Amino acid sequence: MKQEIELKLMLPEGSAALRPARLRRVLGAPQAARLQTLETTYFDTADGWLRSHDMALRVRRVGGVRIQTLKVPGRAIGGLQSYVEFEQEIDGDRPVLNAVGDLKLRRKLQRVGMPTRLRPFFTTRFERATLLVQENGSTIEVALDRGRITSRRGEMPIHEIEFELKSGNPADLFRCAERVVEEIPARLGLATKAARGFMLAMRSKPTPARAVPLQLGRKDSAGDAFAAIAHNCLDQLRANEAAILHSEDDEAIHQFRVAIRRLRAAIGAYRELIDDGAHAMLSIDLRWLQRQFGPARDLDVLIAETLVPMQARLLGQTAIGPLVEIAETERAEARRRAHLALDNPRYASMLLQIYRLLLTGEWRGRSSEAEAGLSRPVRQFANSLLGKRHKRLVRLGGAHADLSEPELHRLRLLGKKMRYAGQAFASLYRNKRAERYLNQLGAIQDHLGSLNDAVVGRHLLVELIARLQRERGVAESDVRLLQGVVLGWQSRRIAIDLSGFPATWEAFLAVRKFWGDK
Numbered sequence: 214m215k216q217e218i219e220l221k222l223m224l225p226e227g228s229a230a231l232r233p234a235r236l237r238r239v240l241g242a243p244q245a246a247r248l249q250t251l252e253t254t255y256f257d258t259a260d261g262w263l264r265s266h267d268m269a270l271r272v273r274r275v276g277g278v279r280i281q282t283l284k285v286p287g288r289a290i291g292g293l294q295s296y297v298e299f300e301q302e303i304d305g306d307r308p309v310l311n312a313v314g315d316l317k318l319r320r321k322l323q324r325v326g327m328p329t330r331l332r333p334f335f336t337t338r339f340e341r342a343t344l345l346v347q348e349n350g351s352t353i354e355v356a357l358d359r360g361r362i363t364s365r366r367g368e369m370p371i372h373e374i375e376f377e378l379k380s381g382n383p384a385d386l387f388r389c390a391e392r393v394v395e396e397i398p399a400r401l402g403l404a405t406k407a408a409r410g411f412m413l414a415m416r417s418k419p420t421p422a423r424a425v426p427l428q429l430g431r432k433d434s435a436g437d438a439f440a441a442i443a444h445n446c447l448d449q450l451r452a453n454e455a456a457i458l459h460s461e462d463d464e465a466i467h468q469f470r471v472a473i474r475r476l477r478a479a480i481g482a483y484r485e486l487i488d489d490g491a492h493a494m495l496s497i498d499l500r501w502l503q504r505q506f507g508p509a510r511d512l513d514v515l516i517a518e519t520l521v522p523m524q525a526r527l528l529g530q531t532a533i534g535p536l537v538e539i540a541e542t543e544r545a546e547a548r549r550r551a552h553l554a555l556d557n558p559r560y561a562s563m564l565l566q567i568y569r570l571l572l573t574g575e576w577r578g579r580s581s582e583a584e585a586g587l588s589r590p591v592r593q594f595a596n597s598l599l600g601k602r603h604k605r606l607v608r609l610g611g612a613h614a615d616l617s618e619p620e621l622h623r624l625r626l627l628g629k630k631m632r633y634a635g636q637a638f639a640s641l642y643r644n645k646r647a648e649r650y651l652n653q654l655g656a657i658q659d660h661l662g663s664l665n666d667a668v669v670g671r672h673l674l675v676e677l678i679a680r681l682q683r684e685r686g687v688a689e690s691d692v693r694l695l696q697g698v699v700l701g702w703q704s705r706r707i708a709i710d711l712s713g714f715p716a717t718w719e720a721f722l723a724v725r726k727f728w729g730d731k
Contacts (some may be wrong), residue, residue, distance in 0.1 A: 218287075218295050219345040220386055221402035222393060224372040225556055231397065233342035236357050236374070238390070239396045244359070246342035249438055251275060253337045255407055256308055258330040261415075269407040270308055270331070279303050283313055284407075291444045292568030307331070311533055335410040339371045348389045352382025355389070365415040373402060387569035394561045401561045403451050404411065419455035421464035424448075424475065428640045435594035436587035440485050440571050442637045446476035447567065454555055466551060470510055473503045478633040482598055486583045491576040498563040505554035509547035515670045516540050518663075523702050530698060532681075532691045539681050540673075596640035599728045600630045613718055618664065625661040628654055638728070646727035651722040660714040664692035667703040 224231060233246035253273040257263045269284045281303045287295035287364050301312040312327050313319045339360025356375045359370050374393065376386050393399065404412075411417070427445045429438050433482070450472035456465035477499050480487065487495075520540055524533045531654055554560060570576040577587055586594070606627045609620070616624065632654040639647040678696065681687050687695075 218290060218293050218383055218386070219377040220293050220390060221376070221397035222374040222390060222397075222561065223402040223404075224374065224397070224399050226370065226372065231357065231359075231372075233344070233357055236342070236355070236393070236397070237344055240344060240346045240355060242346045242355070244345065246344050248616060249275065249341045249343070251339055251341055252339070252708075254306065254333050255335055255337075255410055256331045257411070257712055258327070259332065261325070261411070262325060262330075264411055265691055269361070269405070272303070272306055274306075278303065281312060281407060283318075285318070286707070291571050292447070292564070293383055293386060301483060324612040334414045335362055337362050337371065337406055337410065345379075346389065348385040349357065349382065351385035352379040353377065353381075353386060353389050354379055355393075362410045362413055364410065366416055367413055368381055369409065371406065374399065379660055379701070384573045385539060386567050387565045389566045389570070391562060391569075394565065398558050400556055400698075401451075401564045403454065412554060417441075419459050419465075419574070421456050421462055421468045422449060422452035423468055424472065424636075426640070427637060429591060429638065431590075431641055433591045434587060435483075435486070435591050436574075438638070439479065439486075439576075439587075443476060443567070443571055444564045446472050446479065447564070449475070452613045458552055460546075462515070463510075466506055466510050466548070470503065470506050473499055473506070474629070475502070475637075478630050481630070482634055483579055484635075486578050486586045487576055488578050491570055494566060495576075498559070498566075502554065502560065502563065506551050509544060511669050511673060512540060512544040512547055514666050515673055516544060517715055518666060518706075519670060519699065519702060523698065527698065530695070532687060532695045533698070535685050535687065536677060536681055536695060539677050539684070543677060543680070551724075554567040561592050568711045579607060591638070591725075592641055595634075595641055596729050598634055599631075599638065599726075602627070602634055603726060606631050607722070610718055610721075613714065618668070621661055621664055622668065625658065625665060628657045628661070632658065633685050642727045646725055650724050650727050653724050656717045657721060660710045660717055663703075663706045663710040667707055671700070 233248075236242075237246060251273055253271050253643040256270045256272070259355055267286045269282075271282050273282065279302065281301050283299040285299075287297045299313050299315060301309075301314065303309045303312055308328075308331055310322050313322070316617075337360065339358045342357040344355045344357075354377045356377070358371050358373050358375065360371045362371060372604060374390075376390055378386050390401075414417075424445060425448065427442060429441060433441070453465045453469040453472070456462055457469060464528045471612060475677060477496075478490065480495050480499075484492065516537065520533070520537045522528075522553070524537055527533060577583065606624070609616075609624050613621070613624065632651060635647065635651050635654065639651065674696065678687075678692055679694075682689075682692060
């Protein structure tokens with residue numbers, strides 16, 4: 214049995230020509246790569262028992278030798294894949310579960326009838342070039358894998374670089390990968406070869422992912438809580454990458470952007486306790502990332518909430534159809550830019566740096582005030598933060614009847630920040646009270662959301678109509694009519710939403726605060 218700690222970089226299709234010699238130069242490895250051709254078959258039951266328990270069972274052929282490996286989840290290390298491996302040499306091409314070197318695990322597999330239920334699902338065949346490098350005193354094995362995953366239902370390429378810690382500090386895996394990304398375009402990998410192979414064999418499609426509810430411990434410090442919140446945001450962010458790249462589901466980009474906003478909100482909440490250099494890097498890179506996905510999401514909302522309903526309702530307005538077509542073309546281009554952002558080395562570098570900062574604690578402020586603040590019990594920190602944000606929200610919202618559009622927009626943003634903070638720390642308090650409070654915040658967001666959508670939509674509309682005139686030659690009179698129809702439609706929706714806002718606001722004020730109790 215051994216503990217395996219690794220991460221991987223996924224190379225774009227155009228990197229098939231990447232040679233081990235170049236990777237060796239980038240890494241400064243002292244010796245030439247060791248080359249192997251590996252053929253591995255993965256097994257599971259028809260109902261996916263191993264997959265459902267995050268396990269993987271494979272038989273690998275290396276020359277005339279057969280190596281069986283059973284991987285089970287190990288201790289989680291943020292951003293790194295961690296497994297316990299049970300590895301044995303066996304005879305033949307089928308697994309021999311009696312060879313698994315853990316009696317308790319072996320009995321568990323026997324109880325579910327594993328030996329008779331196993332069947333092969335897919336095979337990986339690839340050439341592996343292995344280099345051994347030193348990074349800050351840590352020994353890291355770097356493997357360049359090039360080949361294919363094949364099953365009865367299709368195949369997919371393998372172009373990736375794996376980094377496995379042989380000895381030393383896990384943070385050095387990130388440093389080593391950061392050096393590679395500076396020279397070789399790559400994306401930080403998430404799914405293992407096994408996970409990708411099973412998706413291929415089962416014809417599974419990636420789906421959008423909401424945030425997993427966060428559970429903080431009451432004995433945690435404020436610093437512990439920040440790391441947990443940040444990892445939770447990163448998990449949501451990365452869980453939506455595949456759905457963005459391989460589906461047209463609007464929700465994937467939406468959830469990706471929610472994860473960015475949640476992380477930025479957490480960084481804002483901890484601003485005075487975060488190292489200035491780390492804060493600058495996080496703020497700049499996350500703002501860049503959010504901008505890459507903003508246009509696609511804004512067009513999703515404009516098309517779904519305004520243009521398509523208008524087209525269905527106003528059948529006599531012939532110019533609406535071409536406008537919808539232009540908007541859909543623009544959205545396709547915006548989605549392509551979002552896809553490119555995921556493959557941009559800047560995104561991979563950002564993720565590697567954030568994971569490393571969280572692992573090493575280098576994000577933490579070094580002043581005595583910051584150290585004291587981060588050492589506070591998390592409940593104390595949360596009580597203070599939530600109390601201040603609630604007061605600020607109530608102060609501005611108290612004059613909601615006289616607020617201008619920009620002020621209502623600010624109220625919406627304050628409410629959103631309050632909601633993200635409340636969700637982050639809700640597990641420290643009474644669940645029902647927190648749920649009621651957060652639900653009322655959500656209702657406020659719903660009422661004010663149409664106002665924000667309309668403001669964004671107006672800017673988009675100017676660009677779309679200009680493109681409509683340029684590409685379709687729509688007459689000026691039709692353009693003016695179209696603008697009036699769209700603005701009228703949005704104005705009506707805003708009026709309806711804002712008419713219900715006073716009652717929603719009063720209901721929010723009537724809800725008891727959920728923090729501060731013992």
